[in-house]
Amino acid sequence: MTATRSGTYDNIITADTAGFDLACDLLRAGGLVAFPTETVYGLGADATNGKACAGIYEAKGRPSFNPLIVHFSDKAAAAKRVIFTSQAEKLAQTFWPGPLTLVLPRQENCDIAPICSAGLDSLAVRVPGHPLAHQLLEQIGLPLAAPSANASGKISPTTAEHVASSLGNRVSCIIKGPACTVGLESTVIDLTGSAPVLLRPGTLTREDIEAVVGPILLGQSLMECKAEELSGTEITTTGLKSPGLLKSHYAPRLPLRLNARHVLADEALLSFGSIVLAGAAVTLNLSPAEDLREAAANLFAALHELDSRTDIAGIAVVPLPEHGLGLAINDRLKRAAAPR
Missing domain, CATH: 3.90.870.10 (DHBP synthase)
Incomplete structure (x- = not known):
C-alpha cells in the first residue's frame, strides 16, 4: 500500500x-x-x-x-x-x-x-x-x-x-493531523539537583507543578526573560539543559513590539480580550473571551498568519496577563521579540 x-x-x-x-x-x-x-x-x-x-x-x-x-x-x-x-x-x-x-x-x-x-x-x-x-x-x-x-x-x-x-x-x-490543541511547547522541569527548577514554562503552570511536588525554583534563562517582574524571587542558575532557553527564539520575520499601547497604520495588532487598539492594518485576537488556554493554542498560528503578510511592517502585541499560563505565553513573546 x-x-x-x-x-x-x-x-x-x-x-x-x-x-x-x-x-x-x-x-x-x-x-x-x-x-x-x-x-x-x-x-x-x-x-x-x-x-x-x-x-x-x-x-x-x-x-x-x-x-x-x-x-x-x-x-x-x-x-x-x-x-x-x-x-x-x-x-x-x-x-x-x-x-x-x-x-x-x-x-x-x-x-x-x-x-x-x-x-x-x-x-x-x-x-x-x-x-x-x-x-x-x-x-x-x-x-x-x-x-x-x-x-x-x-x-x-x-x-x-x-x-x-x-x-x-x-x-x-x-x-x-489536526492543529495542535495546546499550541505551546511542553513545560520543562529540571530534577537533577537538590530542588526542582522550572526551565521553560508551558501549559502546565508553575502552580500545577507545585501542587504535586511543592515549591520550585526558576531557572536562570527564565529569570533573564522576566527580570523586571522577578525582584525578590528565589532563582537558580543551571546549564542549557533544555531547548527553548535561548534569548532569541520563536522569532517571526517581522519585528515584534510588546506591551503596545498604540498601533501604527502599517502594523498588525495581536490583541487579547477587550484590549483592541484602533488603527492597525489588521487585527487578530488571541482570545476574545480572555481565555489564556485559547490564547496559548492560537499564539503560534496567529504569528505564522501575520508573518506571511506582505502589507505590514511589524506586529504589535497588547499586554497579556502574567499569571498562570500567561507566564508561558509572555516567555515565548519576549524571546520572539528579542534582538537577533
Whole structure:
C-alpha cells in the first residue's frame, strides 16, 4: 500500500496505515519524520541513532549545544534510560502522557545518542498525549528525539503546512493531523539537583507543578526573560539543559513590539480580550473571551498568519496577563521579540 500525499506539499502524508508504515520505515533508515503532538509538531529521529539525530540539527540549523527532548511511548520505556527521582515519579504519574518534560540523570547504560544530551549527563524526556504521536511511538518501538519541527529560532509549527513551509524537503515526511490543541511547547522541569527548577514554562503552570511536588525554583534563562517582574524571587542558575532557553527564539520575520499601547497604520495588532487598539492594518485576537488556554493554542498560528503578510511592517502585541499560563505565553513573546 502506498502512502497518500496530502495537500500542496508532496512530503505531507495522511495518518493512515500506509502513512505510518512509511514513517516508521523512514525513521528506521535514519530519516526525519515530523509528527503532531498536543503541544507543537515535532521533528522526529531515532534517538538511539546519533547520525539521525545529527540530521535534526542540520535540518533545523540548530546550535549543537541545544539539547533535544526524547519522546517515549510510556514511562517504563523512559525509565530504562533515565533515573527517576521520587519527585519525577509523582510528576510522571500526575501529568503523563501530557505536555510535561522532565530533565533527569541518564542511566549508566543509556542507549540514547549522546548528541541528544548536548554533552551533559542528563536527558530531557517526555511521554506525549497526542494519539497520533502515541501511535507512532508504539508502532516503531523506539524513542524519538523530537524538537519543534521548524527552522531554529523561528515560529513553532502547529500544522503540517507550517512544517513544510519552514523546513521543506529537509523532512522525509510530515504526518498530517489536526492543529495542535495546546499550541505551546511542553513545560520543562529540571530534577537533577537538590530542588526542582522550572526551565521553560508551558501549559502546565508553575502552580500545577507545585501542587504535586511543592515549591520550585526558576531557572536562570527564565529569570533573564522576566527580570523586571522577578525582584525578590528565589532563582537558580543551571546549564542549557533544555531547548527553548535561548534569548532569541520563536522569532517571526517581522519585528515584534510588546506591551503596545498604540498601533501604527502599517502594523498588525495581536490583541487579547477587550484590549483592541484602533488603527492597525489588521487585527487578530488571541482570545476574545480572555481565555489564556485559547490564547496559548492560537499564539503560534496567529504569528505564522501575520508573518506571511506582505502589507505590514511589524506586529504589535497588547499586554497579556502574567499569571498562570500567561507566564508561558509572555516567555515565548519576549524571546520572539528579542534582538537577533
